[in-house]
Amino acid sequence: xxxxxxxxxxxxxxxxxxxxxxxxxxxxxxxxxxxxxxxxxxxxxxxxxxxxxxxxxxxxxxxxxxxxxxxxxxxxxxxxxxxxxxxxxxxxxxxxxxxxxxxxxxxxxxxxxxxxxxxxxxxxxxxxxxxxxxxxxxxxxxxxxxxxxxxxxxxxxxxxxxxxxxxxxxxxxxxxxxxxxxxxxxxxxxxxxxxxxxxxxxxxxxxxxxxxxxxxxxxxxxxxxxxxxxxxxxxxxxxxxxxxxxxxxxxxxxxxxxxxxxxxxxxxxxxxxxxxxxxxxxxxxxxxxxxxxx
Amino acid sequence: xxxxxxxxxxxxxxxxxxxxxxxxxxxxxxxxxxxxxxxxxxxxxxxxxxxxxxxxxxxxxxxxxxxxxxxxxxxxxxxxxxxxxxxxxxxxxxxxxxxxxxxxxxxxxxxxxxxxxxxxxxxxxxxxxxxxxxxxxxxxxxxxxxxxxxxxxxxxxxxxxxxxxxxxxxxxxxxxxxxxxxxxxxxxxxxxxxxxxxxxxxxxxxxxxxxxxxxxxxxxxxxxxxxxxxxxxxxxxxxxxxxxxxxxxxxxxxxxxxxxxxxxxxxxx
Numbered sequence: 001x002x003x004x005x006x007x008x009x010x011x012x013x014x015x016x017x018x019x020x021x022x023x024x025x026x027x028x029x030x031x032x033x034x035x036x037x038x039x040x041x042x043x044x045x046x047x048x049x050x051x052x053x054x055x056x057x058x059x060x061x062x063x064x065x066x067x068x069x070x071x072x073x074x075x076x077x078x079x080x081x082x083x084x085x086x087x088x089x090x091x092x093x094x095x096x097x098x099x100x101x102x103x104x105x106x107x108x109x110x111x112x113x114x115x116x117x118x119x120x121x122x123x124x125x126x127x128x129x130x131x132x133x134x135x136x137x138x139x140x141x142x143x144x145x146x147x148x149x150x151x152x153x154x155x156x157x158x159x160x161x162x163x164x165x166x167x168x169x170x171x172x173x174x175x176x177x178x179x180x181x182x183x184x185x186x187x188x189x190x191x192x193x194x195x196x197x198x199x200x201x202x203x204x205x206x207x208x209x210x211x212x213x214x215x216x217x218x219x220x221x222x223x224x225x226x227x228x229x230x231x232x233x234x235x236x237x238x239x240x241x242x243x244x245x246x247x248x249x250x251x252x253x254x255x256x257x258x259x260x261x262x263x264x265x266x267x268x269x270x271x272x273x274x275x276x277x278x279x280x281x282x283x284x285x286x287x288x289x290x291x292x293x294x
Numbered sequence: 295x296x297x298x299x300x301x302x303x304x305x306x307x308x309x310x311x312x313x314x315x316x317x318x319x320x321x322x323x324x325x326x327x328x329x330x331x332x333x334x335x336x337x338x339x340x341x342x343x344x345x346x347x348x349x350x351x352x353x354x355x356x357x358x359x360x361x362x363x364x365x366x367x368x369x370x371x372x373x374x375x376x377x378x379x380x381x382x383x384x385x386x387x388x389x390x391x392x393x394x395x396x397x398x399x400x401x402x403x404x405x406x407x408x409x410x411x412x413x414x415x416x417x418x419x420x421x422x423x424x425x426x427x428x429x430x431x432x433x434x435x436x437x438x439x440x441x442x443x444x445x446x447x448x449x450x451x452x453x454x455x456x457x458x459x460x461x462x463x464x465x466x467x468x469x470x471x472x473x474x475x476x477x478x479x480x481x482x483x484x485x486x487x488x489x490x491x492x493x494x495x496x497x498x499x500x501x502x503x504x505x506x507x508x509x510x511x512x513x514x515x516x517x518x519x520x521x522x523x524x525x526x527x528x529x530x531x532x533x534x535x536x537x538x539x540x541x542x543x544x545x546x547x548x549x550x551x552x553x554x555x556x557x558x559x560x561x562x563x
Contacts, residue, residue, distance in 0.1 A: 109370070178407035182469070185365060186420040186476065187397040196423065197409060 048274070052267030060268060064234040065250065069261035074269055076233045077250035080149070081218060083237050084246055087153025088160070088217050093210060095157070096164030100206075103165075104172040105194055124162035131159040132226025140227055147228035148241045155223050160213040167209020171202035204291035211284035215277045221248035247273050315379070316341040316480055316510045317362060322376035324357060326369070331357050333534040335376070339527075341479075341510040344502060346525035346542065348518055350557065354534040355514045359482050362512065363399040364392045381479075397424065400473030404485040406465035408457035408472070413440075413449055416457050416468060420475045435475050443471035444501050463494020470501065481505065483513040487520065499524050518558065522546050530554045 063073020099120075107113045135155025145151040175198045183193040224246055231253035233245040247269060254266035317339040324332035332354050339345050347355040360366045362378065364385060378385045385395055408416050417436045426432060436453065440446040445467045449460070457468055466486060473481055483502075487495040502511060502524050515521050521528050522542060529539040530551075538545060538554045549555045556562055 176407075178403065178405060179409060181365065181368065181403065182407045182409065182472075183419075183423075184368065185363065185396060185401040185403075186423065186472065187393045187395075188423045189393060192423045196419065201410065 045274075048267050048270050051264050052269070052271045055264050055268040056271065060265075065232055065245075065253075066234075069259055069265060072254075072262070072265055074247070074250060074272060076236060077245050077247045077269070078272065079236050080233070080244035081246045083149045083240070083244060084153045084156065085214065085218065087150060087240065088156045089214055091154060091157035092160050092164050092213065092217075096161050096210070097168045097206060099161075099165050100168030100172055101194060101199075104169055105190065105198070120162050120165050124166060127222070128159055128220050129222040129226060131155055132223030134158065135223060135227045145241060147230070147243055149237055149244050150240045152224055152227050152229055152244075152246070153240075155227055156217040156220065159220065159223060160217045163213040163216070164206075164210050167213065168202070168206045171205025171209065172198055174205060175201045204288050207287045208284045211280050211287075215280045218276060218280075219248055219273060221252050224249050225252070247276075314340055316381060317512070318379040318382075320377040320379070322358075322361070322378060323374065324354075324361060324366070325373045326357075327371045331534050332361070335536055337529060337536055337539060339510070339512060342506060342508075343526040344506050344511045344513060344524055346521035346528045347512065347514045347531060348516070348521045348528060348557075349531035350562065351516070353531040355531045356484055358531070359484050359512060359514050362480075363396050363401055363482055365396075365401065367392065397476055398478055399480045399482060400476060400478040402466070402469050402473060402481065402483045402486045405489050406462060406469050408460075408465050408468050410456070410458060412454045413457050413460070413468060414453045417472050417475045420472060424476070439471040439475040440468075442474045442505075443467045444497065444504070445471055461494070463490050463497060466490060466494065466498060467501065470498075470505075478509060480510045480512065483511065485514055485516060488516065495520075518546075530557060532557070 059071075060073050061078070062075055063071055064076050065074075066072045103113060103117065132155060135151060135158070139145050139151035139154050140147055143151075145154075179197050179201065180193055183197045188196070229249050230243060230245055231249050233243065237244045251266045251269040251273065254262040254269065257263075315338040317337070319335050319337040322332055322335040323330070335358060347359065349355050357366065360369075361374065362380075362385075366372055366374075374386070380390075380395065380399065383390050409419060411419070414433075414436055417439050418432045421432050421435060437446060437450075440449060440453075445464060448464060449468075452459075457465065460468060466489075470481075470486075487498050490498065499520065502513070505511060506526075513521075513525065525542045527540065528542045528545040530537045530545060530549075530553075532553055538549060538551045540550070544550075545554060546558055549558060
């Protein structure tokens with residue numbers, strides 16, 4: 001009996017070298033994947049920056065688009081994007097967080113809510129061009145907003161809404177139930193508990209998820225094309241029903257021109273866009289870190 | 295008006311005037327879905343005493359105490375049958391708002407659960423949700439509650455610092471102070487010291503002895519020695535039933551039911 005036990009133990013020890021080797025190899029594979037991804041990212045950034053950086057001048061920001069590349073600028077696109085986001089952010093935030101609060105705190109867990117939940121998750125994966133079609137039909141035609149900031153803003157808000165809802169739901173769900181119990185135990189109503197305990201705790205998670213959703217809205221081009229946002233605009237909007245252009249549209253327009261200078265300008269525009277995205281993501285990370293330290 | 299005897303043949307209950315009861319439970323049954331968790335509970339709890347509820351895991355003691363302030367409402371799929379009266383008022387009736395019940399009956403939970411706010415704001419929370427905005431009243435109540443929970447001296451120089459910076463025992467006393475701010479009538483405690491170290495446990499037990507002069511306390515504990523140390527009356531729960539309910543002295547020294555005797559002497563549980 002003792003001999004077989006010792007043989008088994010020797011066998012097991014003998015295997016260890018092989019297992020450790022396999023461990024090393026797999027670690028190497030994961031490292032290679034990471035390096036590969038990083039290289040692609042670096043090459044991409046390098047190409048964009050080397051192509052576009054020379055064109056980042058003060059004039060670039062001050063000028064409108066033009067047929068002449070030397071005079072073309074990004075002013076209308078940047079301002080237009082800002083106008084559009086001023087519609088997207090409040091709309092998506094209010095509708096999204098409201099829906100999340102309702103689904104998590106008020107709705108009964110039954111087949112209907114499960115069906116709603118499934119639809120929301122599916123909508124997050126629908127191609128953005130489909131939202132463009134939706135926006136074209138409802139906001140541009142039926143509501144009669146035309147190809148304005150309002151139409152584009154609402155369309156983009158719908159596009160990012162599922163992501164905001166899911167992010168907010170996750171954040172609300174993460175609130176420890178002991179805190180809610182403490183609140184109810186003191187005689188608080190449901191709304192008081194949500195307002196004073198759940199939301200403050202969930203805000204960092206909601207903010208982080210929302211900012212990531214909004215950064216998607218800034219970069220999407222397809223819905224804007226379908227809604228009919230022009231690519232050549234030489235004025236600044238003065239109202240929400242005005243026509244406008246946005247950064248992605250401007251970039252798209254410049255890349256489809258034959259002249260090389262326009263391609264370089266597009267690269268410069270992309271740098272701006274990336275800069276805005278990095279800024280937004282940094283804000284999201286900052287919010288998350290600040291509130292996690294609590 | 296004497297209380298009629300309880301259903302089980304072996305259990306005993308001190309015969310008392312019903313009007314003296316701060317909580318009177320009559321034929322309470324409770325189901326979690328199909329599971330019959332509380333079976334025909336009859337229990338009359340006197341005011342300004344410490345009543346302990348003991349019993350092995352799963353016997354229904356936590357379920358029972360959560361029913362007293364209707365925290366059980368937060369659990370889906372629960373059905374109840376029977377009556378619980380708080381000072382003569384049916385707590386399940388539509389006229390008796392659950393928010394009012396929970397204002398008069400406070401609860402301290404097993405794991406300390408202060409809000410992620412300052413010590414001051416934790417205690418002010420209860421007052422603010424009841425519409426009290428006067429800063430002076432709030433500040434005075436905060437001090438009074440912290441003194442009442444024997445915590446004031448330890449935190450008076452840092453009441454605006456986060457509650458999470460306190461030790462476990464201090465956090466639990468903060469939770470008690472949070473309850474006291476609403477000047478409750480009854481304080482329910484669901485295994486309040488099971489997550490605390492022995493020194494903190496002793497401090498909380500001493501506090502309970504002080505508190506019983508002003509408040510009625512019902513404490514669930516799986517620690518029999520604790521029940522013997524601090525309570526005036528003890529109820530022994532087993533499998534969802536009240537096996538015996540009597541003065542602590544009787545339960546621990548001369549229990550009427552053999553099951554009580556077996557549990558007390560550690561033969562099971």
